[in-house]
Amino acid sequence: MTDVFGLSHKDPSPVVHPGRHEQVVFCSDERSGLYAIIAIYSTALGPGLGGTRFYPYESEQAALADVLNLSRAMAYKNSLAGLDHGGAKAVIIGDPSTDKSEALLRAYGRFIESLGGRYYTACDVGTYSEDMDVVARESSYVTGRTEAHGGAGDSSVLTAFGVFQGMRAAAEHAYGTPSLTGRRVGVEGVGKVGHRLVDHLIEEGAEVVICDVDERAVDRVRQRHPAVRVVADATALTSEDIDIYAPCALGGAIDDDTVARLNAKIICGGANNQLAHPGVDKQLAERGIFYAPDYVVNSGGVIQVADEIEGFNMARARARAAKIFDTTAKIFRLADEEGVPPGAAADRLAERRMSEVGRLRGIWLRR
Ligand SMILES: NC(=O)c1ccc[n+]([C@@H]2O[C@H](COP(=O)([O-])OP(=O)(O)OC[C@H]3O[C@@H](n4cnc5c(N)ncnc54)[C@H](O)[C@@H]3O)[C@@H](O)[C@H]2O)c1
Numbered sequence: 001m002t003d004v005f006g007l008s009h010k011d012p013s014p015v016v017h018p019g020r021h022e023q024v025v026f027c028s029d030e031r032s033g034l035y036a037i038i039a040i041y042s043t044a045l046g047p048g049l050g051g052t053r054f055y056p057y058e059s060e061q062a063a064l065a066d067v068l069n070l071s072r073a074m075a076y077k078n079s080l081a082g083l084d085h086g087g088a089k090a091v092i093i094g095d096p097s098t099d100k101s102e103a104l105l106r107a108y109g110r111f112i113e114s115l116g117g118r119y120y121t122a123c124d125v126g127t128y129s130e131d132m133d134v135v136a137r138e139s140s141y142v143t144g145r146t147e148a149h150g151g152a153g154d155s156s157v158l159t160a161f162g163v164f165q166g167m168r169a170a171a172e173h174a175y176g177t178p179s180l181t182g183r184r185v186g187v188e189g190v191g192k193v194g195h196r197l198v199d200h201l202i203e204e205g206a207e208v209v210i211c212d213v214d215e216r217a218v219d220r221v222r223q224r225h226p227a228v229r230v231v232a233d234a235t236a237l238t239s240e241d242i243d244i245y246a247p248c249a250l251g252g253a254i255d256d257d258t259v260a261r262l263n264a265k266i267i268c269g270g271a272n273n274q275l276a277h278p279g280v281d282k283q284l285a286e287r288g289i290f291y292a293p294d295y296v297v298n299s300g301g302v303i304q305v306a307d308e309i310e311g312f313n314m315a316r317a318r319a320r321a322a323k324i325f326d327t328t329a330k331i332f333r334l335a336d337e338e339g340v341p342p343g344a345a346a347d348r349l350a351e352r353r354m355s356e357v358g359r360l361r362g363i364w365l366r367r
Contacts, residue, residue: 019041019072021040021041021042022041022043022086023038023118024038024040024068025038025040027111031103032101032103032106033094033099033101033104034092034104034111035092035094036052036090036092036093036108036111037090038067038088038089038090038112038119039070039071039088039089039090040086040115040118040119041068041086041087041088042075042086042087042354042358043086043118044086044354044357045075045078045083045084045086045353045354045357045358046083046084046085046086047085047086047088047117047118047119047120048071048074048075048085048086048087048088048119049083049085049086049087049088049119049120049122049143049305049306050070050071050074050087050121050302051089051090051121051122051123051124052091052108052121052122052123052124052127052131052135053066053067053089053091053124053125054091054094054096054100054126054127054131055094055125055126056095057091060093063091066091067089067090067091070091071087071088071089073087073089073272073273073295074087074088074089074302075088075350076295076346076347076350076351077295077296077302077350078306079350079353079354080295080296080299080346080349080350081299081302081303081306081320081324081327082320082323083302083306085120085306088118088119089124090112090119090121092108092127096127100131102134105131105134105135106134106135106138107138108135109134109135109136109138109139109142110139112135112138112141113139113140113141117141120143120309121135121141121143121144122143122144122302123144123305129144129145129146129153129154132151133146133148133149133151136149143306143308143309144305150311151312152304152308152312152314152317154192155301155302155305156191156192156193156196156270156301157196157300157304158300158301158317159192159196159298159300159304160193160196160197160199160200160270160300161200161300161322162297162298162299162300162303162321163246163248163269163297163298163300163324164197164201164204165321165322165324165328166268166296166297166324166325166328167180167185167244167246167268167292168180169324169325169326169328169329169332170244170266170268170290170328170332171244171266172329173290173329173332173333174265174266174290178325179204180204180205180244181204181206182205182206182207183207183243184206184207184208184209184241184242184243185201185208185209185242185243185246186209186211186237186238186240186242186246186264187209187211187246187248188210188212188234188237188238188245188246188247188248188249188253188271189211189212189217189247189248189249189250189271190210190212190217190218190220190221190248191212191214191217191249193248193270194210194246194248194249194270195217195220195221195224197248198210198221198225198228199224199225202227202228207229208227208228208229209228209229209230209237210228210230210231211230211231211232211233211234211236212249213233213249218230234249235261238262238264239261242264243264243265243266244264244265244267244268245262245266245267245268245269246268246269246270247270247271247274248269248270248271250271251271251272252273252276253269253271253274253276254267254275254280254284254291255277255280256280256283259283259287259289262287262289264289265288265289266289266290266291266292267284267289267290267291269294269298270298271294271298272294272298273294274294275291275294278343281341281342281343281344282341284341285341285342290332290342291342292328292331292332292342293331293342296328296346297324297328299321303317303320303321304317327349330349331345331346331349334348
């Protein structure tokens with residue numbers, strides 16, 4: 001039998017973070033083929049919020065490890081985004097291109113509903129706003145819906161805006177001015193987040209160089225901004241003489257080789273889990289490279305979907321995402337003061353808010 005709550009203590013695998021989760025729920029509906037795991041890491045700051053990943057995991061154990069990690073990461077992201085939400089995430093085991101159906105999504109919605117609001121779901125890899133509309137037919141605890149259903153639409157709009165704000169804060173820390181005018185920025189991956197980041201950078205007067213494995217994505221940017229330079233791949237991009245490196249493709253972009261090769265002074269991008277292993281944070285600090293922690297600067301998307309829960313207001317959500325500038329600046333200051341890498345400083349700040357604000361639940365209120 002799977003020892004869910006003991007897993008993180010017994011399993012020496014580096015992919016499973018330590019720490020106990022509040023609640024882990026296995027959801028199965030044989031007829032529709034639903035097999036999902038919902039993990040709530042913490043509700044110290046409010047109901048758990050995090051997306052649903054629909055993915056053909058090789059094993060239940062792999063799915064469990066992923067959802068435990070992802071839900072914990074959401075607790076830290078939501079905390080530093082200033083949201084009244086704890087960390088949670090869900091995975092549906094299966095191939096979204098063949099296994100997704102109305103019945104499966106609605107069965108899943110009923111399990112979410114059964115948690116009575118302890119978990120709010122949204123999109124992630126393999127799920128889209130249209131899917132959330134279907135899940136929402138069975139549950140009130142769904143966000144990231146289509147605009148036609150009162151949702152916020154594509155979350156990459158504020159994700160890119162937040163990354164841009166984080167980059168300005170990193171520039172202020174590194175150069176004494178937040179202006180990116182004339183700075184050379186390398187953007188790896190110009191998909192939903194990356195191409196919007198390029199728009200902000202060009203508007204600011206930065207020089208941009210990009211790479212992407214998808215020729216169509218490259219062409220779209222070239223057509224909008226003919227001055228943008230294109231290089232062959234990520235290795236070429238990180239070998240360029242750039243000031244700022246923005247990983248906006250897949251996780252694990254910053255490994256030992258990238259650290260050794262990189263000329264950039266700043267790393268700030270939208271991709272999740274950028275560091276290939278935890279030691280990279282320290283290596284970057286030792287090389288004098290300012291790393292803006294990924295989960296801090298890419299939190300614009302979750303800010304957008306959290307706002308939708310109150311009834312979406314773009315101006316309000318954008319104002320919240322603009323605060324990513326202040327949070328990033330604070331992390332760099334704290335890292336200097338405490339002599340730790342920025343990733344460790346971010347974790348400390350997130351834990352502090354979870355503890356200080358979460359503690360207030362101890363003041364009894366009649367509800
Ligand atoms: N969309 C959001 O709101 C959001 C929010 C938070 C974090 N993120 C993270 O940001 C990253 C990008 O998300 P997205 O929504 O833009 O996805 P996307 O799929 O639209 O874009 C990713 C782009 O990266 C390109 N790519 C893939 N491998 C590459 C490689 N080896 N070298 C260069 N380019 C490569 C793809 O072709 C694609 O154009 C992901 O890591 C995602 O988890 C996204």
